Amino acid sequence: MMLNLTRFWNRFGKLLVFTLCLLPFVILVVQLLTNALGANPIEAFTRANGEWGLRFLLMTLAMTPLRLIIRRSWPLRFRRMLGLFTFFYVCLHLSSYIVLDQFFDWTEIWADILKRPFITIGMTAFVLLIPLAVTSNKVMMRRLGRNWQRLHRLVYVIAICAVLHFFLLVKADLYQPIVYAVILILLLVYRLLRLCTSQYRP
Numbered sequence: 001m002m003l004n005l006t007r008f009w010n011r012f013g014k015l016l017v018f019t020l021c022l023l024p025f026v027i028l029v030v031q032l033l034t035n036a037l038g039a040n041p042i043e044a045f046t047r048a049n050g051e052w053g054l055r056f057l058l059m060t061l062a063m064t065p066l067r068l069i070i071r072r073s074w075p076l077r078f079r080r081m082l083g084l085f086t087f088f089y090v091c092l093h094l095s096s097y098i099v100l101d102q103f104f105d106w107t108e109i110w111a112d113i114l115k116r117p118f119i120t121i122g123m124t125a126f127v128l129l130i131p132l133a134v135t136s137n138k139v140m141m142r143r144l145g146r147n148w149q150r151l152h153r154l155v156y157v158i159a160i161c162a163v164l165h166f167f168l169l170v171k172a173d174l175y176q177p178i179v180y181a182v183i184l185i186l187l188l189v190y191r192l193l194r195l196c197t198s199q200y201r202p
Contacts, residue, residue, distance in 0.1 A: 017078050021085040024052050025092065046096035047169075050122075053089035054162050054180060056082050061159060061187045068194070080136055083155075087133040094126055118168030125161035128154050156191070159184050 028048055031037050037044040063079040102109050112119045132152055134140070141148050163184050167177040 013074070014077065014081065017081060021056070021081065024048075025089070042096065042100045046093060046101060049089050049096060050093035050166070050169075051176075053086055053093055054166060056086040056089060057155075057159055057162055058180065058183050058187070060086055061155065061184075065187065065190050083136055084133060087129055090126055090129060094122075118165050121161050121168065122165040125158045125165060128158050128161070132158070156188065159187075 028037075028045055032041055032045050035041065037048075060079055060082040063075040063082065067073060067075040098104060098109060102112075113123050114120070132154060135144060135148060135151060144151065163177065163181050166180060167174070170177050
């Protein structure tokens with residue numbers, strides 16, 4: 001029985017994870033088209049995509065600690081996919097703001113970036129995320145060599161910016177931003193402890 005489950009996971013695991021990652025987008029589109037997103041559907045759609053982008057970012061960061069904790073290699077099979085879905089949902093978040101909220105009013109968008117700190121930080125995170133998405137394939141990994149790892153350490157800066165962006169966006173109920181911040185802190189502390197252990201191991 002266990003062998004059959006392992007074979008199923010090895011064969012269909014990526015397809016299953018891909019489908020689950022795409023499901024929030026499908027649900028959001030259906031809710032948007034059926035007017036099920038409340039009194040301000042554009043704001044709800046934009047914010048939901050941003051939250052899913054943050055969730056997938058944290059899941060991406062969690063794959064390496066998960067592999068080390070359970071001593072199995074399979075979490076790394078999904079790290080790149082989760083990272084690309086992070087970029088996908090962040091692009092939807094930004095596109096919703098530009099197209100549905102601002103109607104391509106670049107003057108107003110630029111003013112928002114300059115005057116509203118949470119947008120400034122969010123745009124910074126998006127710009128830093130672009131080279132990570134572009135270089136996520138195996139070809140770029142081979143071309144960049146060791147520089148690939150150095151570049152992709154920006155993901156920690158991006159995660160900090162993303163959580164801070166959400167904190168500044170939410171004005172009343174801070175429960176969710178605090179939860180995301182705690183998860184990120186735990187992931188960063190785990191990463192730091194692993195780094196210190198590897199450096200000072202006799």
